[in-house]
Amino acid sequence: MRASVLLSSLALALVAQAASLTGPRTLVLLDTLDEADAYMELWTDMQERHYNVTLHEVSSPVALSKHDQRLFDHLMILSPKMKDYPKGMSAKSVVGFVAAGGNVMIAGSSELGNTIRELSREFDVEYENKFTSVLDHFNYDTHLGKEKHDAIVVDPTTHMAKAEKIIAQDKVPGPILFRGVAHAVNPSNSLLQPILWAPQESYSWESVNLEESANQDPTLSGKGISLVSVMQARNNARIAFLGSTEMLTDAFFSAPVNKHGDEKETVSGNRLFIEELTKWTFQEKGALDVVAVEHHKVGEWEAPAHYRIKDNMTYTISLAEYHDGEWHPFSADDVQLELIMLDPYIRKTLDQVPLDDQSTVGTFTTTLQLPDQYGVFKFTVNYKRPGLTYVESVTTVGIHPFRHDQYPRFISQAKPYYTSAASMGVGLLVFSVVYLWGGLDSSVKTTKKA
Template sequence: MRWLFSLLLLALLGAVQALSYTGGRLLVVLEEQSEREKYSVFLEDLAARGFHTTVDSPKSDKLSLFRHGERAYDHVILLPGKSKGLGPALTATQFLDFMKKEGNVLVALSSDHATPTAVQSLLLELDIHVPSDKGALVVDHFNYDSNSAAEKHDVLLLPYPKPLRPDVKNYFAGEGFIAVPRAIGQTLGNESPLIEPILRAPCTAYSYNPKDEADAVEDPFATGEQLSIVSSMQAHNSARLTVLGAAEMLQNGWFAEKATLNGKAIKTANRDFAQKLTAWTFKETGVLKIGKLFHYLDEGVSKKLNTSLAIPENNPKIYRVKQDVAFQVEISEYQGDHLAPYFPAPGDSVQLEFSMLSPFHRLNLTPISQTANSTIFGVSFKTPDQHGIFNFRINYRRPFLTNVDEKRQVTVRHFAHDEWPRSWQISGAWVWIGGIWVTVVGWVAFVAVWLYSAPTEKSVKKTQ
């Protein structure tokens, strides 16, 4: 019996292993089932990582992103097809609703096929712009593959992307070159803080439509690093959408192809990059989880940090102004199949806000200890000289990391009347304390003399 149980447990563990943080139901929308062979390695890789893949055509009647008002799938891959419409089940609104329910979408575009109108309006909604005319593609006369595109220069060989900023973690780093055949370049709007480029075109690239008859390209769609070949959008609820400019990148033909860059023979690393891209999009990487969150009075004898996670969160509901308070939070990062301690990129730090409408404190949290699968961040501070309803808040939003917004509300009260220092404890008050007591003693002496002197006066008067 026991071995049966352990076997079951093992099987369960196997099912759980290397799965996305949010779930494994994956829908691959592919119009031509005959094209499935081209993506077989990519789909097998996904299945090997624990995704339950459903391949369906947009023309299928049963196809729906929702069932009973809930997501029917956790993730969607949209591969390009011949038809310009995607049908009533896959409209831009459906995709947005899917993302509102925290579903992740990978949209692959191809310059061989027209971009469906649903996808165009979806991208427009997210402030990602693609060229409107069919056939526009990115060319580069310096970084092309001279094996397959010696004439047209439309197969780009690009190194792995560098970190977006020095203080942002790079989830797409690697060694080698990525082949980008016939990509649709995107430009990203400046208004949205939610969109980030993953892979930019090199500065010598530009977008152009080979069907244009003109010899020289005039007024190109975009040039240089303005062009994003792979771009991403992470909504406030951390739903992710990735736009891949070249669906061909995912095909078997480019996963480990020999290519020549400027006369140097190389091997493309598309398989690895596709793995990293889908891992990020489908929340296998870059997922943060908040564990226990403590705050406590840090005054008097027990002035040491509490690093034990065994005790439950029994945080006080009320503090007083000008009290020393310690705060601790446990943050984990999901890495493929397990939660690991999270460390921010160098130059970045998780911050705690102690806020009432606006923050009165905004403090960097420092890692104070570490458990097997989380880092414990902590900071101590003094509550401000302002009473009211305050929040301990961690609002941590970084590119490529899921958004963290945790709050704990506390009351900060003013001093009770018996908590003020007594007058004699303040040396500055001694003069005036002296003033009062000199007055009182003088008054007592005066009363004594007055009473003592009264009869003599009377006797004097009597004698008169």
């Protein structure tokens, strides 16, 4: 009943503009709609950010797109027990949804089925076996994990990635509670990044056979256990992988943290951690946009039809960053310009123009001399940093050689050749004079022999 009331109330969010650049339409897959009551604080947070949330159970048909157009902007899979996709949906459609620019959040549990496990493999993420949990006999909550030590306490200051553009450590007020399954990411995939990992004493083991003696070592332990990981595809679509659905529930949002061995009770950081994670995943922050690109010769203000080799030119690019529902000037010291013709001929770091109160964009500029090589060049800014959408600005220009009348009349480096040519001319003149007028005397007679 509460789920249906929630659906009608969340529909009112359509009257406001969602903070996400991608859009407000969010599909949430649940094993049953009754489970929606456990996530009321999550729905409230998303409603305040003007999302249009559609709760859907896996037993009912649903489609992610129609006529090659996305029906939703974001997909949250909170149904780890799912055995089959809803009718009209498949792993291929989820991958296509990401390829079309949709954002996805996947949360698992110790009862994670093969459906979600195989889907995660499409993105180089491997969840542990079914009925395994992350256990820790030193860093567990004495209330939630009293029996199996499976509700572990994670300190974000030491076990969270220093990725300020994704989740800043100062945004999480306390330790994070986690109860679920471990996963590992492919280290060779540069698009994947673990955000939260387990303490050194943690390990992954079957939570249903804790009383039996172990006959082998755990497959994952310590920092090798990823609890939360994120991925940004090459088209800037974002995917988040969580090993726990419980860390999104009201019970973990509001639970006081009582870590084993600590007498002091602390506040759970789950709510703000999940809020920052969903903001990044749904592109409410960390998005860059190219506002303007300009290039011209030094002393001029308009882009020429073409340049000439060795011209001095100025290149300027303006970037803006989206967060807190608004565009702000982007600031960085590592934006580079490349002049490419098959290979880069010049690579130079751009200087940022100082910002003031009137600045609406971050402006980066540089002045350089074009290479002594003519052809079709690309002025490229390829900026890819963790947590930010990828920027690839390409401007194609032609660089011409000198015309025949633009070369200098005399070249100082050619003086030896000039001297050689002059000496040859003088030598020819001397030889001609000697040959014509410096021969035998005409008065001398020659006699023939008989």
